Amino acid sequence: MLLGIATFFEGFDQLLVAYSMPLFKVEWQLTPVELTMVVTTGSAGMLIGAMLTGVLADRFGRIRVVVAAMLVTALASLLLMVSPNIEVFAALRFVQGLGIGGEVPAAAVFVNELAKARARGRFVLLYELAFPAGLSSAALIASVVVPAFGWRALYLIGALPAVLALLVIREVPESPRWLASRGDTERAERAMRTIEDRVGAATGAPLPEPSPVIDAPGEREGTARVRDLFGGRYRRRTAILAVLWFAGFLVNYGLTTWLPTIYTSIYHLPIRTALNYTLVSSLSGFLGCVAVALLVDRIGRRASIAAGLAGAGLPLLALAALGAGQGASVVVWSTLATFFIYASTICLYLYTPELYPTRGRGTGISFHGAIGRVGMIVGPVLVGSLMSAGAPAAAVFALLGVLGVVAAGAALLGEETSGRTLEELND
Incomplete structure (x- = not known):
C-alpha cells in the first residue's frame, strides 16, 4: 500500500x-x-x-x-x-x-x-x-x-x-x-x-513450512552489467523484450498524444468534444489495465501481451481500411485500441523483472524502460511528421496498427513465466 x-x-x-x-x-x-x-x-x-x-x-x-x-x-x-x-x-x-x-x-x-x-x-x-x-x-x-x-x-x-x-x-x-x-x-x-x-500477526495462524526451492546453479553474488543482459539465455529474452517495449510504447503514445489534435484539426470537432472523446479513450485504457490484472495469471504473460498488442493493432488497421472518414468512427475504434494497448504495456512491468536474475533484475528493467521511453518520444514525433507532411489520418492509423500486430508476433516468441518462481526462471 x-x-x-x-x-x-x-x-x-x-x-x-x-x-x-x-x-x-x-x-x-x-x-x-x-x-x-x-x-x-x-x-x-x-x-x-x-x-x-x-x-x-x-x-x-x-x-x-x-x-x-x-x-x-x-x-x-x-x-x-x-x-x-x-x-x-x-x-x-x-x-x-x-x-x-x-x-x-x-x-x-x-x-x-x-x-x-x-x-x-x-x-x-x-x-x-x-x-x-x-x-x-x-x-x-x-x-x-x-x-x-x-x-x-x-x-x-x-x-x-x-x-x-x-x-x-x-x-x-x-x-x-x-x-x-x-x-x-x-x-x-x-x-x-x-x-x-507481520504475516503471522495479521493472519493469527502459524505459517506453513516453506516449500523447497532448487538453487539456481548459475546465480552468483554481485551486480550485473548491461552486457550481461546479452549473454546466455538472456540474449533472446532481451531482444524480444526490446521489441515489445519500443513498439508497445510507440503505439501507445503515438496514438494517445495526438488524438485530441487529430479530432480538432482533421475532423474539426470542438475542443471540448475532442477532450471528452480523449477522456473516454483514457478510461477505456484504465479498464484494460484492470482486466489484464485479473486475467494475467490465468491466461499467461505471453498471451496477455500478444493479445494486447494485436487487440490494439487490428482496430487501428480496421479504422484505416474504413478510411477513418468520421470522428465518431475514430473514437469507437481508438477507444477499443487503447483498452488493449494500455493492458499490454502495463504487463511489461510484470514480465520484464521475471526474466532476469536477482543480481540484474533492476538493470534489466532499466534498460528496457529506457527503450520504452525512446518509443514514447519516437511515436509522437513520427505521427507529427506524417501529419505535417499532409498524410491522411488513415495512414497514421495503418502505421500504428502494423507495428502493433508485428509486436504481437514477437510476444508469442517469448518465454512463459506464469506460476514459476523467479529462481526457476533464471540461472
Missing part, C-alpha cells in the same frame, strides 16, 4: 505540467519554443531516471533507490511551486523527471520479488494500477485546485511523497532476495523474519 501510494503520486506529478502549462504560459508570456523546452526537459529527465535507477537498485538496494526517487520527485515539486521564471522551472522539471522515471521500475522490481509465484501477475499488476490512477487523478484534482488556488498549489500537493518516504523507510524491509544475492545472508534472514512475523 505504501509503495502503491508513492507510485500514484509519481503518476500524478508526471502530468501536472499539462494542467499548469496554460497558466504559466500567460504568466511568463512564453513562446511555443519555450513550452516545448519544458516538455522536453521533463521527458529527458524521465529517460535518464529510467536508465539509471534500476542499475542503482541492483547495487544499493531496491528500497533505498525507491526512497531516493520519491524524495527527488517531492522536493523538486516543492521548488517548482516557487519557480520565478521558465528557466528555473525547466531545470527543476528535469530533476523531477529523474525521480519520476526512477521510482516506478525500482518499485516494480521490489514488488515482483516480494510476490509468491502462483498469483504474482495479479499481485504486481494490481499494484501497478496506482500509476495510471495517478495520471487520471491529476486531471480531476487540477480541475478543482487550479480555479481556486492557481497552478502553484498543484505542486504543493505533488510534494506529499516527501512525508511518505519516511514511512517507507520505517515500515518497508529491503528485498530478502536482493540481500541474499549480495551475500548478506544475515540481513536477508532478518528481513525475512520481519515479514514472517
Whole structure:
C-alpha cells in the first residue's frame, strides 16, 4: 500500500505540467519554443531516471533507490511551486523527471520479488494500477485546485511523497532476495523474519513450512552489467523484450498524444468534444489495465501481451481500411485500441523483472524502460511528421496498427513465466 501510494503520486506529478502549462504560459508570456523546452526537459529527465535507477537498485538496494526517487520527485515539486521564471522551472522539471522515471521500475522490481509465484501477475499488476490512477487523478484534482488556488498549489500537493518516504523507510524491509544475492545472508534472514512475523500477526495462524526451492546453479553474488543482459539465455529474452517495449510504447503514445489534435484539426470537432472523446479513450485504457490484472495469471504473460498488442493493432488497421472518414468512427475504434494497448504495456512491468536474475533484475528493467521511453518520444514525433507532411489520418492509423500486430508476433516468441518462481526462471 505504501509503495502503491508513492507510485500514484509519481503518476500524478508526471502530468501536472499539462494542467499548469496554460497558466504559466500567460504568466511568463512564453513562446511555443519555450513550452516545448519544458516538455522536453521533463521527458529527458524521465529517460535518464529510467536508465539509471534500476542499475542503482541492483547495487544499493531496491528500497533505498525507491526512497531516493520519491524524495527527488517531492522536493523538486516543492521548488517548482516557487519557480520565478521558465528557466528555473525547466531545470527543476528535469530533476523531477529523474525521480519520476526512477521510482516506478525500482518499485516494480521490489514488488515482483516480494510476490509468491502462483498469483504474482495479479499481485504486481494490481499494484501497478496506482500509476495510471495517478495520471487520471491529476486531471480531476487540477480541475478543482487550479480555479481556486492557481497552478502553484498543484505542486504543493505533488510534494506529499516527501512525508511518505519516511514511512517507507520505517515500515518497508529491503528485498530478502536482493540481500541474499549480495551475500548478506544475515540481513536477508532478518528481513525475512520481519515479514514472517507481520504475516503471522495479521493472519493469527502459524505459517506453513516453506516449500523447497532448487538453487539456481548459475546465480552468483554481485551486480550485473548491461552486457550481461546479452549473454546466455538472456540474449533472446532481451531482444524480444526490446521489441515489445519500443513498439508497445510507440503505439501507445503515438496514438494517445495526438488524438485530441487529430479530432480538432482533421475532423474539426470542438475542443471540448475532442477532450471528452480523449477522456473516454483514457478510461477505456484504465479498464484494460484492470482486466489484464485479473486475467494475467490465468491466461499467461505471453498471451496477455500478444493479445494486447494485436487487440490494439487490428482496430487501428480496421479504422484505416474504413478510411477513418468520421470522428465518431475514430473514437469507437481508438477507444477499443487503447483498452488493449494500455493492458499490454502495463504487463511489461510484470514480465520484464521475471526474466532476469536477482543480481540484474533492476538493470534489466532499466534498460528496457529506457527503450520504452525512446518509443514514447519516437511515436509522437513520427505521427507529427506524417501529419505535417499532409498524410491522411488513415495512414497514421495503418502505421500504428502494423507495428502493433508485428509486436504481437514477437510476444508469442517469448518465454512463459506464469506460476514459476523467479529462481526457476533464471540461472
